[in-house]
Amino acid sequence: xxxxxxxxxxxxxxxxxxxxxxxxxxxxxxxxxxxxxxxxxxxxxxxxxxxxxxxxxxxxxxxxxxxxxxxxxxxxxxxxxxxxxxxxxxxxxxxxxxxxxxxxxxxxxxxxxxxxxxxxxxxxxxxxxxxxxxxxxxxxxxxxxxxxxxxx
Numbered sequence: 001x002x003x004x005x006x007x008x009x010x011x012x013x014x015x016x017x018x019x020x021x022x023x024x025x026x027x028x029x030x031x032x033x034x035x036x037x038x039x040x041x042x043x044x045x046x047x048x049x050x051x052x053x054x055x056x057x058x059x060x061x062x063x064x065x066x067x068x069x070x071x072x073x074x075x076x077x078x079x080x081x082x083x084x085x086x087x088x089x090x091x092x093x094x095x096x097x098x099x100x101x102x103x104x105x106x107x108x109x110x111x112x113x114x115x116x117x118x119x120x121x122x123x124x125x126x127x128x129x130x131x132x133x134x135x136x137x138x139x140x141x142x143x144x145x146x147x148x149x150x151x152x
Contacts, residue, residue, distance in 0.1 A: 004063045012070060014042060014050060022050050027067045032075060033117055040067065077133045078104070080124070083144040091151075092127065099132065106130065111151050122148075 003015040004025075012025040022044050030039030040053040056064055078099035086108075087094040096105045106126035108114070113125040122134040134140070137148060 004066055006066065012066065016051065025050065027070050027074070029071065029075070033115075033123060077123075077131050080132050080134045080140075080144075082141055083147045086147055086150075089150045097132070106132065108151070114151055116152075 002017050005013050007013045007023060011023055012027075014022045014025045016022070022042075024045040026043045026045075028041045028043055029036060030041060037056050038054065040056050041049045042051040042053065044050050053059065056067065059067070078101045080097045080099055082098040083095065084098060084103075085096040091111060092107050092109045094105055094107050096103070106124075106128055108124065109127045113127075115123045115125070117123055120134075120136040120138050122137055124132040124134070126132065134148075137145065140148065
């Protein structure tokens with residue numbers, strides 16, 4: 001890869017070593033939950049892979065920031081920063097949480113809707129069909145960890 005930029009329309013533009021230019025590049029993670037830093041495909045507007053990137057963290061900072069910004073728009077998984085309240089310690093229960101996108105409530109149908117992803121990460125699937133992430137459950141405040149432990 002020779003250059004990755006945003007054009008005047010806000011589209012990602014990729015110029016390869018052979019001089020070919022691809023406008024409207026869309027980054028797609030191969031393993032968004034289990035290994036978000038590994039395996040990134042840059043797709044053209046026809047849905048064909050133009051470039052494979054083994055590790056996002058190995059890219060130059062400017063390119064990594066462009067791709068992470070684009071991925072953030074594509075991958076809507078609010079990150080839970082605090083558990084404020086649960087309606088019941090049995091399921092289904094309504095959870096009120098703070099996320100990186102604001103305060104919200106959702107219904108947890110079953111304990112099975114909380115998936116452990118490794119490294120302390122969790123993925124919570126709500127009854128409404130939205131996913132919520134917890135980047136590291138050990139970094140939550142004491143009250144949040146206490147509420148969460150009742151469901152794990």
